[in-house]
Amino acid sequence: MHCRYILFTLLLWTQTTIAYGQVDTSRSGNYDFNLANCIQYGLAHQNDVVNARLDVNFSQEQIKEYTGKFLPHVNVNGSLTDNLKLQTSLIPDIANGNYDKKIPVQFGTKWASAATGQVDQVIFNSDYFLGLKASRVYGDLSKKTLKRTEIDTRVAITKAYYAALAAEENIRLAKSNMTQLSKTLSDTKARYDVGVAERVDVDRIQVSYNNVVTDIETQIRDLVYAMQLLKFQMGMPQDNKLTLTETVQDLNADVFIADTVDYQVQDRIEYSIQTTQIALDELSLKSKKLGILPQLNAYVNYGFNYFSTKFGDLYKTGYGASALGLTLKWPIFAGTERYHQIQENRITLEKSRNTLRYIGDQIQLDVANANTQYQNNKARYVTQKTNMDLTQGIYDRIVLKFEQGVATSLDVTSAENDLKQAQVNYVQALLNTLTSKTDLDKAMGKIK
Template structure:
């Protein structure tokens, strides 16, 4: 029971090459995977990874959008006016030569229409060119974010995978103990029937047998949960069948070695992401500074104007018109707003540079913490394995003496309890060293 609770706690805290895989995805949805296969499946199907790929595609479209702003823009506009009552103006009476008198006149026709096509081309605009560069930097940021998502997914899958393997090993060890208890219980019952053993001996071993059967059931339910967790971390539907083709013996935990000598903070993807963020902040600062520059754009248009007092005659005759020109906008002075915006962006750049320095310190502390945890767990694992082997030997000898009638059922139960505790410590130590090794690899930037 204690092993089950500890294993579940480790799974919740952790968050969750070799052999070719046998896959039948088309028919039964059954998979036979090793660790590498699980990781490859996860970085293809996991929700976060899929969305990160979409973010990369989104950023690429933003680059194209920024580029498209530099292309010519073509517009067509049209209008139709029905002057229900023409506007009246007063002008001097030129006809009669009486300039001091004003006479009312109406200009225009009742119906008027126009169609104009115009081409606009940006000649110089600092925001456009900086925006294009910023979009490319943003694409780089989204790519690095995808890498970080891949790493996080690999770590989560690896930890969940190890949890499944250790659950399977825990069941194997407990079933082995149950097999021995079954034999001891049967032998004790036979001896009781022969009058050699007492009823209390049968009952004591029966209690231990019942507890072990319950423990196996609990461990099987834990295994089901850990397998569901693994499929969740992989982005695999729960209804699919997943079988692991490795055991803890294939991992060779004893051969693991931690190396923190040759790592560099620059190997961490977070370092690259922060550098990209600094580049974006610097581009924003540059954009504010360049807002003092003028903006120049050219245009050319051509259109037709139509006039008539009769609607039926409106589009019989048109009058063409065309304009070619440039527009220059130069924001000479707009208060001190831009000056303060520049200073704000300068502060933002300094903060992002300070964040990079702080990130390096965080990585260094994280590596030391992960290495300490790994070394401690490694020593605990070696000790737990030795203790389990020693306890197994003690248990076997006690059972042998019991069969020979030179030890009591209490001795057998005491040895069995010690063996159960030693196996629990061994399983937990194995999971701890596997998880801490994964954390160390992530901290040193070895997981790409």
């Protein structure tokens, strides 16, 4: 048993140093973080947040793309033609006055080339104007989507952080129990050596001590996994060392879990996102309705034409040509296609409005459910905290009576088991309360 205690102490020291001991933050990849630091790191590195931020940049480029459609567009076209065999046409024999007779003639030259530059400018196009407005609304939607992703990331990191603190608290309480049991075991062995205690007393306390040692070994592994999960939620590489600078005591949970049920459905980002979706659907409907309007564009061009029977002489003489004009496209009637497209967009818009009402009802239900879970967990937390304090007092008195010879080892082990269970219940109730409070804050839209 002495050897096992030495090995356990070494394991405890090693795992504690790796998982949550003091580390040298001057080296790259070592971080001493509290909850705010973890969230800040996650908002900068977590994969979903990074991609959502890129989506915002993408939407900004789309806005610039639509803006560019209103700027002049310049194109240059060129051509080079080798007429291997000129086309033959039949025309009246005008030279000889014989109009009824057709004679074959060939027009053109073997070599021909042309170069033209043209500037096009949109004067009116309803699709362009609505597209620009829609792109801006889409940009707003991407920003709101980023905000929702950030909120989800904050919640995930917060829950993982609390789980890690709870795992640390489990280890702290278990180590406290181990210290108490170690002293009781040592005293009982001494009393047994002088014939005051029974062997059964030593064995019973030894069994309790062994169970505590195994529990701590298990809890250390749980803590290692909790830290791995926290780093994953933060977007931190697993080979980095993360040290938490807070404990459960630093949270001041009694103040932290105060009631704050005060919200509006508009505070939830999901409600705002759906409102933006309705704006996009309204623009889509408007675009279909304005599809009857004409499209007007202006253009100006200038170019040169070149002709020659020999390639070497082709570009010796150029013949300039230029034009300035307007083009009008007016879709007067396109069957019933546009009418049904308008109806489809109206239906889509109505569905979006129905979804907004549904989201409002769902938010109210989410808050009611989250508040119920929070109130239940908070009540359990208060009870379990009181029970743990009472059980600790009972255990201390039983140990004292055992040392005085008025209590049995069975009483000690029974009290120790009750204390251990009370501690487990307390930590679980604390974790459930903090987690459900986070869910309630999210449901009320208080996490920004």
